[in-house]
Amino acid sequence: MNFPDIIKFVIDLIAVLLLALGIKGLSKVRSAREANILAAFAMLLSVVGLLSYYLGTSGIPAESWAWIIVGSLVGSSLGTLLAKKVPMTSMPETVALFNGFGGMSSLLVAIGAFLFPFNELEKGGSLEPFINDVSISVSIFVGAITFSGSIVAMAKLQGWLSTPGWTQVKARHFVNIVFGVTSLVAFIYLISGNISSIWLLVIASSLLGIGVTLPIGGADMPVVISLLNSYSGIAAAAAGFVVDSQLLIVAGAMVGAAGLILTQVMCKGMNRSLVSVLFGGALSAQSTATSGSGEYTNITSCSVEECALTLEAANRVIVVPGYGLAVAQAQHTLREVTKKLEQNGIEVVFAIHPVAGRMPGHMNVLLAEADVPYEQLKEMEVVNPEFPATDVVLVLGANDVVNPQAKNDKSSPLYGMPVLDVQEARTVFVIKRGMSAGYSGIKNDLFDLPNTSMVFGDAKKVLSELIGELKDLGVGEK
Amino acid sequence: MNFDSLLWVLLLGSLLGLELIGKVPPTLHTPLMSGANAISGITMLAALTAIIKAEPNSPLLIIGSISLGFALFNVVGGFFVTDRMLAMFSRKPTKKNK
Numbered sequence: 001m002n003f004p005d006i007i008k009f010v011i012d013l014i015a016v017l018l019l020a021l022g023i024k025g026l027s028k029v030r031s032a033r034e035a036n037i038l039a040a041f042a043m044l045l046s047v048v049g050l051l052s053y054y055l056g057t058s059g060i061p062a063e064s065w066a067w068i069i070v071g072s073l074v075g076s077s078l079g080t081l082l083a084k085k086v087p088m089t090s091m092p093e094t095v096a097l098f099n100g101f102g103g104m105s106s107l108l109v110a111i112g113a114f115l116f117p118f119n120e121l122e123k124g125g126s127l128e129p130f131i132n133d134v135s136i137s138v139s140i141f142v143g144a145i146t147f148s149g150s151i152v153a154m155a156k157l158q159g160w161l162s163t164p165g166w167t168q169v170k171a172r173h174f175v176n177i178v179f180g181v182t183s184l185v186a187f188i189y190l191i192s193g194n195i196s197s198i199w200l201l202v203i204a205s206s207l208l209g210i211g212v213t214l215p216i217g218g219a220d221m222p223v224v225i226s227l228l229n230s231y232s233g234i235a236a237a238a239a240g241f242v243v244d245s246q247l248l249i250v251a252g253a254m255v256g257a258a259g260l261i262l263t264q265v266m267c268k269g270m271n272r273s274l275v276s277v278l279f280g281g282a283l284s285a286q287s288t289a290t291s292g293s294g295e296y297t298n299i300t301s302c303s304v305e306e307c308a309l310t311l312e313a314a315n316r317v318i319v320v321p322g323y324g325l326a327v328a329q330a331q332h333t334l335r336e337v338t339k340k341l342e343q344n345g346i347e348v349v350f351a352i353h354p355v356a357g358r359m360p361g362h363m364n365v366l367l368a369e370a371d372v373p374y375e376q377l378k379e380m381e382v383v384n385p386e387f388p389a390t391d392v393v394l395v396l397g398a399n400d401v402v403n404p405q406a407k408n409d410k411s412s413p414l415y416g417m418p419v420l421d422v423q424e425a426r427t428v429f430v431i432k433r434g435m436s437a438g439y440s441g442i443k444n445d446l447f448d449l450p451n452t453s454m455v456f457g458d459a460k461k462v463l464s465e466l467i468g469e470l471k472d473l474g475v476g477e478k
Numbered sequence: 479m480n481f482d483s484l485l486w487v488l489l490l491g492s493l494l495g496l497e498l499i500g501k502v503p504p505t506l507h508t509p510l511m512s513g514a515n516a517i518s519g520i521t522m523l524a525a526l527t528a529i530i531k532a533e534p535n536s537p538l539l540i541i542g543s544i545s546l547g548f549a550l551f552n553v554v555g556g557f558f559v560t561d562r563m564l565a566m567f568s569r570k571p572t573k574k575n576k
Contacts, residue, residue: 075547079555108545257495361507
């Protein structure tokens with residue numbers, strides 16, 4: 001090892017260490033922000049290490065500098081712009097877009113490395129050509145799936161794409177198998193030296209990404225994004241084999257493992273298996289045909305005014321925020337309501353289901369944005385025993401996560417899913433636009449219970465009316 | 479590095495990832511996903527290597543540059559967006575009175 005090699009080795013080692021510490025730190029609320037900055041610094045360090053290595057050895061041509069600067073400036077300024085502008089409620093699709101671009105990067109660099117090999121320039125390059133080709137092919141395959149899948153996921157979450165009915169037919173599995181087999185054939189051709197099959201591989205794997213993602217329902221999308229996030233790590237690791245970089249391999253492998261764990265956690269929270277998410281199609285399309293449909297017999301609806309009166313008389317209120325609240329962007333209005341109640345001496349707690357919001361943990365982010373103190377957010381296991389001692393529960397845009405069927409009805413598709421036991425409270429108000437079912441498409445037995453009242457309307461509108469009613473009652477004014 | 483050492487690196491890196499991420503509270507799942515996603519943009523190193531090693535006037539320069547742009551979009555945007563989310567958690571209650 002000569003001097004530049006040693007320097008690069010040490011820098012890479014430090015970068016890996018900092019990245020690992022960064023990921024670890026991200027797992028604790030107190031250290032998370034610093035950890036994120038630490039990881040960003042590690043990335044910067046790795047770039048500095050790489051550039052100074054080449055400056056100290058082969059040198060970097062002026063032309064290369066120009067392209068490096070153009071690429072970096074355009075990419076990072078557009079990324080920064082999006083990151084600063086995007087509303088917090090759109091986080092899932094933003095992460096999907098970022099992830100797709102990461103996949104695109106791996107895909108492009110692999111295509112470039114294949115069409116214009118640069119490893120041969122290295123004298124006595126240690127990578128054997130075969131392994132080089134396999135790594136490139138893996139990088140293309142995974143990169144293309146990550147890109148096309150993430151873009152479809154983003155478009156669906158944005159509402160640009162719906163779930164077309166024809167994607168729900170069983171024949172789609174056949175189509176996807178054709179795409180998969182075609183990719184495999186192109187893969188084999190490619191590593192046996194048939195250069196032109198690269199385009200077949202790119203097209204077939206992109207179509208596979210689309211074909212697998214398109215039939216999946218919107219609510220299952222976070223699971224898919226998390227899985228695709230894992231893929232982009234794998235694509236990065238494969239690219240690491242191409243350019244012979246341990247740092248890339250380690251970082252890619254860590255992200256790949258992270259995505260897998262997260263995916264598993266999300267599936268558990270929704271009582272879905274990964275297999276059924278990927279191959280089961282949109283849940284609603286299935287279950288309406290099979291079971292769980294049924295008429296509501298005992299719906300009580302009430303006015304905002306009644307709701308305000310009951311709230312005023314309460315000692316203890318639990319708010320159950322869900323997907324609908326996130327979509328209506330009503331978290332700030334909700335915070336105003338709870339502030340008023342607190343000023344009147346009413347204890348307010350937020351019950352957070354593990355998959356509340358549009359992603360696990362998303363609801364916490366949204367409520368934090370609205371200045372809800374961290375201590376008021378309680379997780380399901382903690383809050384469930386507290387419902388019997390609670391006067392009023394406000395269910396806002398949550399549906400399946402408060403369905404007692406999951407506990408009582410063994411024939412229900414929801415059976416076994418962890419739910420919040422809101423029906424144990426004295427009064428439950430469900431604020432909802434109409435009687436439509438949750439994403440599972442299943443009737444919610446909670447709505448039929450005698451202690452449940454429905455307040456129909458858009459979450460944001462109902463909450464602002466509630467503020468007005470509470471004001472009239474003199475709540476929160478001292 | 480020879481191939482089998484690189485495979486060891488892959489294996490140990492994966493195990494490290496499983497260990498590091500196994501114990502995250504649900505609150506942090508979205509920020510963590512976003513942060514991990516930013517780190518996956520580490521392919522920028524591969525793009526940089528390609529640009530540096532490209533022959534003069536090779537199309538690889540352009541491909542590498544576009545790839546670098548995509549990767550940095552992912553990295554820089556990802557870290558900023560993660561920071562935005564985490565900044566909300568660390569907001570102190572003292573800021574409550576408007």
